[in-house]
Amino acid sequence: MEKMNREINEQRMEISKSKIIDSVMERIEKKSSFRSFFKEFKAKFALVFMSIALLVVVVIATTGNDPYQPIALNEVQTKKLVETSYMSASIISNAVVSTTATQLAFMELDDSVTEFEKNIDEFNYYFNMLKVFIDNSDFTENAVIEELIDQNYQYKINYLVDGKEYVFFLNFDDEGNITGEINIGSRKMIVDGKFEEKEDEFELELTARRNNDFIKIEYKSETSDEIETKYLIKQNINSVYSEKEIKIEFDSDEVKVEIIQGEDEFLLEKYSENGSVIYFMEYELNELEGEVYITESIDEFGKTIYSYHITEGDYEKDIDLEDPDDDEDEDEEDIEDDEEDDEDEKIDEEDDDLMLNSQISTYNL
Amino acid sequence: MHMEDFEIIKQVLEEDKNKYALLIDKYHNELFKYVYNMTNSYSETEDLLQEIFFKIYKSLKKYNQKKASFRTWMYRIAKNYVLNHLQSARVRIKNNTYEYDDSINKSSEDIEEMAVKNDQINKVLGVMKQVLSPKHYEIMHLHYFSNLTVKEISETLMIPDKTIYKAIKVSVEKLKKEVT
Numbered sequence: 001m002e003k004m005n006r007e008i009n010e011q012r013m014e015i016s017k018s019k020i021i022d023s024v025m026e027r028i029e030k031k032s033s034f035r036s037f038f039k040e041f042k043a044k045f046a047l048v049f050m051s052i053a054l055l056v057v058v059v060i061a062t063t064g065n066d067p068y069q070p071i072a073l074n075e076v077q078t079k080k081l082v083e084t085s086y087m088s089a090s091i092i093s094n095a096v097v098s099t100t101a102t103q104l105a106f107m108e109l110d111d112s113v114t115e116f117e118k119n120i121d122e123f124n125y126y127f128n129m130l131k132v133f134i135d136n137s138d139f140t141e142n143a144v145i146e147e148l149i150d151q152n153y154q155y156k157i158n159y160l161v162d163g164k165e166y167v168f169f170l171n172f173d174d175e176g177n178i179t180g181e182i183n184i185g186s187r188k189m190i191v192d193g194k195f196e197e198k199e200d201e202f203e204l205e206l207t208a209r210r211n212n213d214f215i216k217i218e219y220k221s222e223t224s225d226e227i228e229t230k231y232l233i234k235q236n237i238n239s240v241y242s243e244k245e246i247k248i249e250f251d252s253d254e255v256k257v258e259i260i261q262g263e264d265e266f267l268l269e270k271y272s273e274n275g276s277v278i279y280f281m282e283y284e285l286n287e288l289e290g291e292v293y294i295t296e297s298i299d300e301f302g303k304t305i306y307s308y309h310i311t312e313g314d315y316e317k318d319i320d321l322e323d324p325d326d327d328e329d330e331d332e333e334d335i336e337d338d339e340e341d342d343e344d345e346k347i348d349e350e351d352d353d354l355m356l357n358s359q360i361s362t363y364n365l
Numbered sequence: 366m367h368m369e370d371f372e373i374i375k376q377v378l379e380e381d382k383n384k385y386a387l388l389i390d391k392y393h394n395e396l397f398k399y400v401y402n403m404t405n406s407y408s409e410t411e412d413l414l415q416e417i418f419f420k421i422y423k424s425l426k427k428y429n430q431k432k433a434s435f436r437t438w439m440y441r442i443a444k445n446y447v448l449n450h451l452q453s454a455r456v457r458i459k460n461n462t463y464e465y466d467d468s469i470n471k472s473s474e475d476i477e478e479m480a481v482k483n484d485q486i487n488k489v490l491g492v493m494k495q496v497l498s499p500k501h502y503e504i505m506h507l508h509y510f511s512n513l514t515v516k517e518i519s520e521t522l523m524i525p526d527k528t529i530y531k532a533i534k535v536s537v538e539k540l541k542k543e544v545t
Contacts, residue, residue, distance in 0.1 A: 020389060024385075024419050265527070284527075
């Protein structure tokens with residue numbers, strides 16, 4: 001692609017260079033002299049500061065007041081805590097069950113099975129979790145923070161996503177270390193992490209654990225006016241370790257979500273057509289590129305159905321799948337049983353396999 | 366090349382801040398072209414570059430040569446600064462006015478050619494802003510107006526180069542539709 005270069009007056013550019021060098025170096029000089037001024041008086045300042053600090057300590061000690069003051073959570077910290085705790089709790093509590101080996105073996109034999117279908121379970125869980133971001137509903141605004149007194153935790157943060165209540169109890173110290181737990185209904189996850197703030201940089205790491213599963217989310221922001229939010233996710237679910245990068249890009253009227261796992265990529269966006277909402281996704285899986293249109297509808301039993309129209313290579317396919325969250329209550333009971341009885345887990349997986357094979361129609365282009 | 370920059374940075378940070386002038390001297394012209402392509406104004410480019418080079422100096426301690434070359438790191442700062450600046454309504458109005466330069470000394474054919482080219486660039490810039498998402502806009506403005514390669518744009522924006530290629534392809538198609 002041809003570069004677009006305006007014609008530039010070289011002489012003018014050279015004059016500008018000398019002017020810029022002079023002015024920048026002058027500003028640097030001023031900055032340094034200001035610093036050296038303070039350096040000179042550093043010892044005196046340090047002495048005065050230490051005396052004041054000593055005085056404050058003495059006053060506090062003698063008045064008998066409790067020196068403990070909880071550190072306040074600021075707006076950015078709260079927003080990012082809510083987002084990362086929601087993402088980690090949502091993924092870990094749904095304990096993404098990737099397509100089983102047997103299922104995959106059958107799929108490999110069937111030429112008409114697209115790469116997307118082989119990864120659909122995992123994609124679906126991420127799609128459900130990230131839909132709240134794509135729908136551009138800032139659920140973090142509705143989070144309620146409560147300061148707890150004389151309890152195991154300093155703070156309680158409540159928020160609702162898709163009608164589900166997330167309760168996050170946490171402590172954090174002045175070094176930014178976080179410990180806590182997240183509860184969604186009867187499911188509980190143990191959490192630890194760390195905040196770091198330097199000038200215009202903000203970093204947050206949060207790890208949620210449930211039984212042998214864990215998910216660690218790292219968030220880093222370098223500018224305050226970010227239009228893209230990036231999360232690095234490291235997870236170990238059902239003894240399978242993986243790393244993903246999730247980018248959420250906010251624009252005035254649209255939101256895009258990109259999921260990158262190694263060489264694989266999903267780019268998801270949402271738009272409206274004739275009054276109905278359509279999610280469009282471009283992907284690259286195992287070096288195969290494809291597109292999926294996802295539409296959402298409600299069936300006669302009130303269940304949410306996602307219809308996928310997949311185009312991958314020479315194939316075009318339509319698949320209908322139920323929203324896994326609609327079986328939430330049943331799943332919750334299953335999970336409790338699973339913890340006691342491994343046999344039930346195997347049966348549940350077989351049930352999941354059956355769900356995937358519903359209403360598939362295939363034709364070659 | 367890379368080591369040279371790092372050596373200068375080390376000296377600036379440790380012993381001789383005046384060495385920073387070497388870095389300005391080295392990168393001034395390419396950043397000037399990049400910024401001027403976006404602003405179409407010499408005085409505005411000069412003002413922006415002063416701020417950008419000072420900002421780079423202030424951030425020098427944060428530079429990590431393991432993560433990016435100094436050049437792409439510098440572009441990251443310049444890109445953020447210029448785009449933020451251009452987003453303000455005040456600047457948008459100012460951009461529509463032309464500044465006097467010595468083009469009067471050129472032949473009338475040259476002036477006409479320059480004006481057509483400037484108009485084309487302004488049009489493309491306007492369309493880019495309208496039809497591209499912010500991320501694609503960032504990619505395309507680096508692609509068109511800087512001398513960075515796709516690999517360098519990838520390093521500047523911290524986005525995989527495959528995504529950059531794809532974004533350029535999609536954006537060019539969108540722009541072609543709008544411009545033609």
